[in-house]
Amino acid sequence: MAQNPFEVLPSEILDSIVDLVVSEYDPYSLEYHLVCLRRRDLLRIAYSCKCLCFPSLRKFWANIFDGSFHMSALEVLLVSLPRDVKQSLGIYALVPETTFMEYCQCIRSVSLEALFSNIHRWLEKHQSRGSLIYNTLEMRREVARELLRQFKTCTKPIEKLRCVGFHQNPAWIINYQLVLEPEFAQWIGKITILVIRGPFNSVALINGLARNCKNISKLVFSFYCFGTDHFAEIMQAALRLINIQPKLKCLVWNGTYGMQNISGDDPSPVLEILPKHAGTLTCLRFEQMDFSLIQSLENLAACYNLESLTFERCRNISYQAVQPMNQGLERLREIRLLECQDFDPMETFANERGILVLPPGVIF
Template sequence: MPSPTHPPQNLAAALPFEVLEMIINDHLCENEYTVIRVPRRKALMNTALVNKNWFNLSMRILWSTIFENGFTLSTLEILLRCLPAETRRDLGIYELLPTGPLLTSYGIYVKSILLEMLFCFVDRWLGENLPDSNTPKKKRAIVRALLEFFNTHNNSGLNKLEIAGLHINRLWARNYEVIFDSSNWIENLQVFVIRAAFDSTSFINRLADVCTKITTLEIDYFNFDGAPETDEIKAALRLITAQKKLRSLTWSSVVSVDPTKLLNALSSISRTLEHIEIEHTDFSNVLSLCPLAQCSNLETMVFKECKNISEQAVQTLEAQQKLTKLKEVKLIRCSHFEALQSFASRRNVLQQGMTFDLPLY
């Protein structure tokens, strides 16, 4: 029964902020397996109507991952309105935006950026509103202003960056280098995802020079030309070895890329790595999995659509007897992995027959 001091209509307002945050994060966010859980937009819009405290918390959760949660041209326009008036005038967009105050400065909550989406929507918005000035220079200036605003006005700063599509043309690689104009937030980047990125060697090498605090790294390259090791792959390996706090690594490539180079790179992150996922990789030339055994905090190994791990490679892994924290070995659509399967069964950590359409982490 509600106490007389807290009648039912005031219960929501009486909840401590920390409890409120736990409730919304646990019950209004999708997919517990993801690194950054994406909030359900409609549910958060409803909770925002309860009172001022619920509004502020709901908007902070929703807009922290707005790029992953139904981003539209109207969303971009709201973010542009969050920019200082002087900045909007300098960009030449002040007269194009609605006047009047916003309910809150939504841009201060943004923590996760899908950079190719940001560029594409800026391009569409300029194309509709300032077609004559829709140039690469103009787009970069607007994106740079937004990134600087997100970082400087958010107390905890931006923490996730995802890029894709650098293979479309070399202009994208030059576009994406605008992030280095705000290197202070790049230095503190925690989650980085790169997909289908050709012509990105310079970009990734510069990232490796600046970023050493990434905790979650996902590298998803599609090596269409079949070359065993491209400059992009070398840069990606260098990015891995530069990390000091990496806990989760996903490596998705094609069968032609030598996984020995990846395994060797693990030596630099052996003390911190807890989760590794390797996809679309042929282990035919791998004679030892000892580098994995050196990862003393490793809890989960995932192999997806891989093939050909030999008995010899697994024997050297088992002989180390160092994976004391290993809890799960997940094999998903793998072939000729019987040796690793037997090893995981003996350790009682094997997971198979999983639902394939759910993200693994």
């Protein structure tokens, strides 16, 4: 059998090809390169060359599958599905036949919103062309389910799961809960980074993740819905999820976006649970929080391994509240204050320690 010419390309050339694909000249450069004249050659190499997968192809996936998941990424994943799976989904005729390649082995991050959104767009595109009869909710879930089944076959566990959605559509909320099905329990149990954002009622999702995810090192919560009917339930579910993480190193808590004086911008509930993570927490970030009700940051000061502390668009902190920080936090090496109001006491503390990090372009 003739040797595949793509399999003997020097690694330097393979790296340069991937570097071209993931170049960051502008936000749309990746999609541009994939649909321009080079697309055929780039995809032929990606389909055919095993060497491209490790480690070069990882660069490719890191750029297109983490939050900015493009349609082109979905198409590559669908092409790589086994033939019998594509036939059972009824999409076999819609994707090119190619040498099977384990692209899913390179997946380290899954954005549920991007996954479902692009599946819907892809099916809708083919339906409008007349090449597909149905684009039902159940069909979209079946396609997503088959892709998740491929993801869980990775020899290395997934690192990051993003559950982001700025909507209240019950169908999308149910979509996200697909990862809670028993067959995926062990898979999501290996996740180390979890991001939950959006105004959707995420109580069931968070509770389900809490049952399976016990290895989280970084948690990001940005609800943008404080003050709504579901806030109290969402807050309690989120706090329970935080509480049960024995390896938590980084916590990001984003309060009310662009809103003030409503339920949800009080950091007290989060501060109360910090001592439980005092030995592991190294990075803490608060956004959109009002510290006017906080009389003491002693629970924050108890985090003796804390190295990085960030306050973004926070407001109203007192000298009394900051005082306990003077007695600890020996490992703290940076404090970032971004667009904060009435936060002079924290700025004074950071300056006295010599650990204030100014935003780009700011001269002290």
